[in-house]
Amino acid sequence: MVATLHDVAQIAGVSIKTVSNVINDHPHIRPATKQRVLEAIAELDYHPNLSARSLRSGRTGMIGLALPELSLSYFAELADAVIRSAERHGVTVLIEQTGGDRDREIGLLSSPRRQLTDGLIFSPLGLGNDDADFLKVGYPLVLLGERVFGGPTDHVTMRNVDAARAATEHLIRQGRRRIAVVGAHDGEVIGSAGLRLRGYREALDAAGIPFDPALLGFTTLWHRSNGATAMRELLASGVQFDAVFGLNDTLTLGAMRVLQEAGLHIPEDVATIGFDDLDEAQYSLPTLSTIDPGREEIAETAVRILLERINATDPASPPREILADFRVIERESTATHGGAGERMRASAAAGTVGETGASAPARAGVTALS
Amino acid sequence: MVATLHDVAQIAGVSIKTVSNVINDHPHIRPATKQRVLEAIAELDYHPNLSARSLRSGRTGMIGLALPELSLSYFAELADAVIRSAERHGVTVLIEQTGGDRDREIGLLSSPRRQLTDGLIFSPLGLGNDDADFLKVGYPLVLLGERVFGGPTDHVTMRNVDAARAATEHLIRQGRRRIAVVGAHDGEVIGSAGLRLRGYREALDAAGIPFDPALLGFTTLWHRSNGATAMRELLASGVQFDAVFGLNDTLTLGAMRVLQEAGLHIPEDVATIGFDDLDEAQYSLPTLSTIDPGREEIAETAVRILLERINATDPASPPREILADFRVIERESTATHGGAGERMRASAAAGTVGETGASAPARAGVTALS
DNA sequence: CTCGCATAGTACAACGTTGTATGGCAGGCG
DNA sequence: CGCCTGCCATACAACGTTGTACTATGCGAG
Structure with a gap:
């Protein structure tokens, strides 16, 4: 049978309320009393009954x-x-x-x-x-x-707009101008897709790159298979691009398979960046640059x-x-200068994980807006 | 304020115990009484207090x-x-x-x-x-x-031994004789690795294929990166193999990246099969044959x-x-006869998911051993 | 000496539910 | 007519805890 306050009180020779007071650190308890109670608690291996406590207190923990x-x-x-x-x-x-x-x-x-x-x-x-x-x-x-x-x-x-802009800017800094998007939702304004697409467009505008709707790959769901399908459609459409911004990592990984299946090299032919920093993105081939959304x-x-x-x-x-706060995490899928393949292989051979390049500095800390 | 039995009882004009009896479907309640109580419950949107209930009954649900x-x-x-x-x-x-x-x-x-x-x-x-x-x-x-x-x-x-044997037998049926293992634990007898390795050896024995320790890739953890590392070691060792049995899907997917990176084709050069039937295995390139462990x-x-x-x-x-119960799920990574590539592409292009081939029949149902 | 006050501890009720014992009230039987 | 039985409903206590109100003691100030 499991011990109750009553049992503890009996052993310690005090009232159950005193035991309760000891447990809840109430003031006005003589050290000697407290000591006796604690010993009794230890002796019986007493643990408060959580149902009774929450019935009484209204809190469940x-x-x-x-x-x-x-x-x-x-x-x-x-x-x-x-x-x-x-x-x-x-x-x-x-x-x-x-x-x-x-x-x-x-x-x-x-x-x-x-x-x-x-x-x-x-x-x-x-x-x-x-x-x-x-x-x-x-x-x-x-x-x-x-x-x-x-x-x-x-x-x-998360800072969806800012982070998406940073991801896009990162691609632009690598000299990419034709940046496809995977995972867009048509007409969405809020929602992850809508906000991230806005960040993408802001980055294009800031760099003076015209927005080309033909570069958008639409898909409602964000599973791996949807990324693959959207990428197939983009390839089939014949539109030219040198980078892909996947609106999340899962989509991006799906799209990467299709790119590689089509014989394209990442990042040489097409650089890719995702969003979410899933554990998986550290282990893909090539490892996936992404946004750590905090x-x-x-x-x-x-x-x-x-x-x-x-x-x-x-x-x-x-x-x-x-x-x-968010961070751009640069990995192999957006590595810049020649030798990306080398670096990929080297890091892979060592069985290492992680961030090939430096991370961009955080854009903003946690902030209360109102 | 949230309603209690007391409130319901008052409205229905009965005792709280009668309300409790209605809620708990006790016998001996006049339909008219029950009706009144149910109406009162609905009127107040009464829900039993779960803390009180579990205090009283000793059950938490x-x-x-x-x-x-x-x-x-x-x-x-x-x-x-x-x-x-x-x-x-x-x-x-x-x-x-x-x-x-x-x-x-x-x-x-x-x-x-x-x-x-x-x-x-x-x-x-x-x-x-x-x-x-x-x-x-x-x-x-x-x-x-x-x-x-x-x-x-x-x-x-799960039937680790039987399932692992079935996975290995599946590879053998495809004509594979040099089957590497990824994820072995040295000296382990029970534990997933030990049991699955036993199934592997049983299948080899049954087919008269000698067991070659050089084909074992050891790794304690079963993350994607461990699969990659183990595969790199196997490749570096120069040992020849035409198939890989990964002791779980995550390991196998890691190993597949390394195989493809090395220019090997799956399943043409090396067939691969995993264990677990993760959702992810349906979306890899090629899709991964595996064991559905039930x-x-x-x-x-x-x-x-x-x-x-x-x-x-x-x-x-x-x-x-x-x-x-378990099932062998045959997908592209162990597809047999020429045209595997075609099939892969076709299924991929349609954006379909899943099982390319037929599943092997289950080996055993849920059974109580004692 | 009494009052006020802080300290240390207690008794009681209450949280909302359900099990047990019990109380009426029919109807059937001896 | 009295008694038993089955049905319906109730009162009460209890689950284990904690808040409130209270008692008791000691101590310094008026």
């Missing part, structure tokens, strides 16, 4: 993490980071998979399971900006991603401000919009 | 899933499957990451968090067969993986028998060892 699907690498790595960060803060994470389905996302916001968590970190995929009202919920909520802006909750996301930092920040909301005593302060 | 790391694709896909399966059974999954660290794995078995769950599905990586005693815990536990056999708990795993079935079975234990009224029945 868990936070929810709602995301589309763990089998998408980006979200698996995000979940990993959130769990580790939550652990550092002493809370537990309950993961919910939505499948990116709008109805499930909405349902989950008022699911009875919300009782099990003190707050929610929510990365929607099906929700749109018009659905912002659904986010008015009675518990702390931190939004991730690019589906909803200006909602009623704290929002942690996933670790997003996870850490989301957990931190969620816990701030949970622990806040004063009533609601206005929602915050927080943008993570 | 959650199960734990302990695994090394979500950012390893195999475990991300496993977690996905477990969560979906648990959902079908009406329970929630709490994921714990161990990092594959033995001490953390041991600690987790007696962590206070175990209170939050009614049982645990545990996939250890650091634990060894000598640690079986740690698995004697006071709650339902289902073990996954190949680290511990003959322990005191139910165990769900991950979905393992997840489903683990959840099911864990819930059986949780709901069991009778005292402990003896531990069960359950082996999932």
Whole structure:
């Protein structure tokens, strides 16, 4: 049988409330008493009953993490980071998979399971900006991603426009002028695709390179296969290009296979850069240049401000919009000057991992916009 | 304010216990009473308080899933499957990451968090067969993986030996005689590497092919980079081979990059087959033949028998060892007769996914060994 | 000496639920 | 008519914890 406060109190010869006070570090406890209680706790290997505690206190010590699907690498790595960060803060994470389905996302916001968590970190995929009202919920909520802006909750996301511009500028600096895009969504203004495409266009404008719609490869989903398909269509269209900006790593890796299948060399014929800095991008052949969108930092920040909301005593302060820092990570797929092949082979032979070139300096730190 | 049984009882004009009885489908309730109660519940949008319920009942409705790391694709896909399966059974999954660290794995078995769950599905990586005693815990536990056999708990795993033999036989049927292995662990007897290597040797023996230790590529970790390194070493050693059996998909994909980098064609020069059937294996170039180890079935079975234990009224029945079904999935990386390239391109061009050839029939269904 | 105050500890109730025991009220049987 | 049985519903206690209110003691100041 597992020990309770009552058992501890009996052994220590005090009331159960005193034991509770010791556990919760209340003031006004004689050191000798405290000592006896702690010994009794150790003797019985007592651990507080979490159900009773949360019934009494209204707190569960868990936070929810709602995301589309763990089998998408980006979200698996995000979940990993959130769990580790939550652990550092002493809370537990309950993961919910939505499948990116709008109805499930909405349902989950008022699911009875919300009782099990003190707050929610929510990365929607099906929700749109018009659905912002659904986010008015009675518990702390931190939004991730690019589906909803200006909602009623704290929002942690990445500098999509700036980062995409930096990625494009990086290609331009390597002398590339005809930069194809893989993963565009037609007509989208917000959402990852819309924002990243905007950054791409800003970079072109700044460099005086005309925007050519023929260079856009469209695809709704962002799986590896979609990147491959979009690239095949680009190749079939006959449009000329010397670089590819894939709107995420998975797409880009799919596109790279098709390029290589077609006999093109990366980076000599076509340089490629992705977005997300998946673990996988360090191991592809060639290794993939990409944007580190600050996933670790997003996870850490989301957990931190969620816990701030949970622990806040004063009533609601206005929602915050927080943008993570990003970095351009230069690897073999955009290596510049001759010898790229050499370098590739050398680094590969050593079994090393990682960043061939220097990273561009970060463009901005974490900043609260409001 | 959120409604309680008390509020519902007041509106329906009954006692709170009657409301509780309605919710829990107790017998002996007049239809008219039930009707009134249900209406009151609907009116107040009442949901039972889960903390109170679990305090009272000792059940949480959650199960734990302990695994090394979500950012390893195999475990991300496993977690996905477990969560979906648990959902079908009406329970929630709490994921714990161990990092594959033995001490953390041991600690987790007696962590206070175990209170939050009614049982645990545990996939250890650091634990060894000598640690079986740690698995004697006071709650339902289902073990996954190949680290511990003959322990005191139910165990769900895959037919590593049979599946590895089938994979090797598949290569032999294609006329391959010099089959390299990537991912071997020196001297390991149990564990995924040890078992799969045994299957490999059984297949060789059965076909009368001598075992050549020079064909073994060793690597402790099973990341993509390790597969690449092991393959580089094999190539450097000058040993001749016409096929590669990678002990998991990630390793195999790493090895394939190195083969292609060396100018070898897959499957013409070297056929490759992996193990795990990761989503990624459907999208590689060429698509990767592999073993479907029955991950979905393992997840489903683990959840099911864990819930059986949780709901069991009778005292402990003896531990069960359950082996999932497997399938050989034949894709481009082991396509036989000329035209493989054609087929590859065709399937690729159509943007299709999946299994180029027919799957071998399953070797065995889910079976309880004891 | 009494008052006020800080310290140290306790008793009780409450969080919301469910198991157990119990109470009426029919109807059927001796 | 009294008793038992089955049906329906209720009251009460309990799960283990913590907040509130309270008592008791010691100590310095008025």
